Amino acid sequence: MNKAFPILGMLVLATSPMAVSAQDAPPGPEALAKIAEMMTEADLNGDGRTTRAELNQHRAQMFAKLDRNTDGVIDNRDSPRIPLAKRRFQPAFERATSIFDHNNDGRVTLDEWNRSDPDIFARLDRNEDGAVTRTELAALSTLK
Template sequence: MKILILSACLIMMAASTAQAAARTPGAGLDKADANHDGYVTRDEFKALRAAQFARLDRNDDGVVSLSEFPRLAKSTRSKAQALKAVITHADRDGDGRVARAEFVDGPAPLFDRADRDHDGRLSREEVAALRDQLESLK
């Protein structure tokens, strides 16, 4: 459950607008359907994570760290706590920074949990069910 919450926080933080994401957990999954066929494949999900990483990597150095978010790093607000948790969770080598490969190619527990029929793609119904699950966690 902790991994699911962290992944959800990451998707919410990286959505195009923070307000829209906060109102609609998992909104990024809706945007991940690049070919608009009604399904989010694992590759589309990975592309979403790559785009999220690009937005989070403010100085384009290939890593994300709290130093790129000085105000959030000092804050105890929920967004700051979510960012800290995401960095801690995704930081596989424990160096305090999240490399692109750690983030984009790392485990995808949110996708795995949502893929109820284990076919490697998320239907609209699976995305809606995940969104409902995340809403209930608020």
């Protein structure tokens, strides 16, 4: 029915440096950039610090927004049919899969979604004060 799915899946694989690695490998540079984007968005009160609570809240909102058919999985079936809505949906969808789709199957399950974040947060919060600052995000490209 929807022919975009295999194409998108290939695209995600082709652009993901981790495509050939084992499950749960550390994110590549592209995914890291998207993580930084997400962390900045998650700073809900705009004070330049993203707390775990803010990230959790933002993450729950994002999943709810992307899982449009509410089946607990973000995948191509959630893509809107209206072109304008689809254009808005697609970047967020691609970002979600590049960060959270650990097994590179083009779908993000709630399990995948919830699994990765504590690790991401802990790695970003370098001084372990419970918040990720812009300075800490700027150091992201050197994350190992």
